[in-house]
Amino acid sequence: MLNIALPKGRLGDQVYEMFSSIGYECAAIYEDNRKLVFENPENDVRYLLVKPSDVAIYVEYGAADVGVVGKDILLDAKPDVYELLDLNIGKCRLAVAGPEDYIEDRDQVLRVATKFVGVTKDYYSSLNREIEIIRLNGSIELAPILGLSDVIVDIVESGKTLRENHLKVISTIVPVSARFIANRSSYLFKSEAIADMLARLKEVLSRDADHAR
Amino acid sequence: MGQDITGILRREEQITLYLRGLYERYGYRKYRMGRFEEYDLYLENKNFLKSPNIITFHDLDGRVLALKPDVTLSIAKNTHATAQSSEKFYYQENIYRLDKPSGGYREISQIGLEYIGSLGLIPTCETLSLAQKTLAAISEKHRMQVSHMGFLVSLLDGLAIEAATRGELLACIRGKNRHELRKHAETRGITPAATALLETATDLCGEFRETLSRARTIAITQSMTDALDQLSAVYDLLESEGETDGLVLDFSLAGDIDYYDGIVFQGYVEGVPRALLAGGYYGNLLKKFGRDLDAIGFAVYLNELNLLFREKRRTDVDALILYADGDDPASLIRAADALVKQGVSVRMERTIPTDLRYGRLYRFRAGELTEVTDNA
Numbered sequence: 279m280l281n282i283a284l285p286k287g288r289l290g291d292q293v294y295e296m297f298s299s300i301g302y303e304c305a306a307i308y309e310d311n312r313k314l315v316f317e318n319p320e321n322d323v324r325y326l327l328v329k330p331s332d333v334a335i336y337v338e339y340g341a342a343d344v345g346v347v348g349k350d351i352l353l354d355a356k357p358d359v360y361e362l363l364d365l366n367i368g369k370c371r372l373a374v375a376g377p378e379d380y381i382e383d384r385d386q387v388l389r390v391a392t393k394f395v396g397v398t399k400d401y402y403s404s405l406n407r408e409i410e411i412i413r414l415n416g417s418i419e420l421a422p423i424l425g426l427s428d429v430i431v432d433i434v435e436s437g438k439t440l441r442e443n444h445l446k447v448i449s450t451i452v453p454v455s456a457r458f459i460a461n462r463s464s465y466l467f468k469s470e471a472i473a474d475m476l477a478r479l480k481e482v483l484s485r486d487a488d489h490a491r
Numbered sequence: 492m493g494q495d496i497t498g499i500l501r502r503e504e505q506i507t508l509y510l511r512g513l514y515e516r517y518g519y520r521k522y523r524m525g526r527f528e529e530y531d532l533y534l535e536n537k538n539f540l541k542s543p544n545i546i547t548f549h550d551l552d553g554r555v556l557a558l559k560p561d562v563t564l565s566i567a568k569n570t571h572a573t574a575q576s577s578e579k580f581y582y583q584e585n586i587y588r589l590d591k592p593s594g595g596y597r598e599i600s601q602i603g604l605e606y607i608g609s610l611g612l613i614p615t616c617e618t619l620s621l622a623q624k625t626l627a628a629i630s631e632k633h634r635m636q637v638s639h640m641g642f643l644v645s646l647l648d649g650l651a652i653e654a655a656t657r658g659e660l661l662a663c664i665r666g667k668n669r670h671e672l673r674k675h676a677e678t679r680g681i682t683p684a685a686t687a688l689l690e691t692a693t694d695l696c697g698e699f700r701e702t703l704s705r706a707r708t709i710a711i712t713q714s715m716t717d718a719l720d721q722l723s724a725v726y727d728l729l730e731s732e733g734e735t736d737g738l739v740l741d742f743s744l745a746g747d748i749d750y751y752d753g754i755v756f757q758g759y760v761e762g763v764p765r766a767l768l769a770g771g772y773y774g775n776l777l778k779k780f781g782r783d784l785d786a787i788g789f790a791v792y793l794n795e796l797n798l799l800f801r802e803k804r805r806t807d808v809d810a811l812i813l814y815a816d817g818d819d820p821a822s823l824i825r826a827a828d829a830l831v832k833q834g835v836s837v838r839m840e841r842t843i844p845t846d847l848r849y850g851r852l853y854r855f856r857a858g859e860l861t862e863v864t865d866n867a
Binding site: 338358359360361362363461463467 | 634
């Protein structure tokens, strides 16, 4: 039985569609919205629906053998897992954003609001920029509006939320997409099942890439 | 006395004792060390430590001491081994390291062994075969990844990859992360031909001989070939000893470059999500201490065994005897002793303690024990 951790929400739905199209369907997933574990003994898979930021933890600690998680979370938490494939879905970017009229004052310590503390620290230390991190868990866009911070570091998809809050992207830190990850121990003990899943995922990705051409 | 007391030991304690016996039988002597070590040792060799965080304190004479974050450094510093006279030690010690998820220090119990002297095929195979026996003692379902640091380092040398880029490329290889490796290589202006070789390195894992022959296709330097020849010789000997169960070759095992410099290995058992055994060659460390010697060793993280042997004890005591204040103490104790002599564990109480799981319940009445059944 292969335990697969999926992020709850839109990305998880997309990923499930992808897995289901290559032989890992589990009809029960559509039945009850409040259940968190879905199993299909016929194709030997069990899906765990968890908070997106927890997927990597489930995989690192072996509660799930494999999982799908955004690169943003991998960069931030740096879990000790194998990152086997870029699924090319859930594409967005981690970016620095600030008020539309923002001009950086290099003489000041930069106040940055974010939930991606790890990435933010790494990014600004690579620029040798002194910052103060204000850790928030949601509605990050509010911080510069209220003067809580100068800028924010957050996920940007279309930029619509930013525009509605009169913010703009100042710089892109890194492009983000969903990654297929595996636990190090599971990779050894369930090597065939994981290799098989990886091969099927690669196949579906190259087919999609051909279509796109 | 003379009774078999191993029954009361927990599984991890039994395994620890078994492993001590195993290492003794192969001529390893127990090495016992103090809990503290001069902080300077770690300061001068911080590249050999997994994490720079160490618990330090001032001794009364002003020296800065540290709670040991590592055992091998202390053994390497103090060894009397020479090229002609090797030393074999095993240890069971607690070390203190930063635990990332809990954000604090953690006491980690380790058992391990070290072979210091001039190494050849036999000490290498003996160490690997003891690592295999160690894993087998812990669980039937075990795997061990083996690699050679020289292979990857020499590949990077051969491709003239700059020092600054190496870290990120090795991180990709360690994560079997082909897609990011390609991106990094592109950003750093590495040629497509070189990138293709590096990408192949991320995939070099699996059955030993098959992986070995795939690795030969990207061996572009003599050191890479030497590393593969060494792995091949070791595997042949282990195979003749019947010690290749669960052994895989995996070049993504790149580990900490400064510490290990030859064959490296990591052991896993099913049910534990992380490696619980890690080891390899660490001759560079001895050379740093001015000794032209080689060394190989491994450590087992005994804490991880807790994850494996989580079975709950069903009872804390076989028999619980309830007595009243007026009962005759001498005959009560006689009755309890009679049970103990039969091999039953006994606890005497006036009332049933909360949180106590007992097998049988007795009441002491009129000088004798009466078992209380559910119906009574």
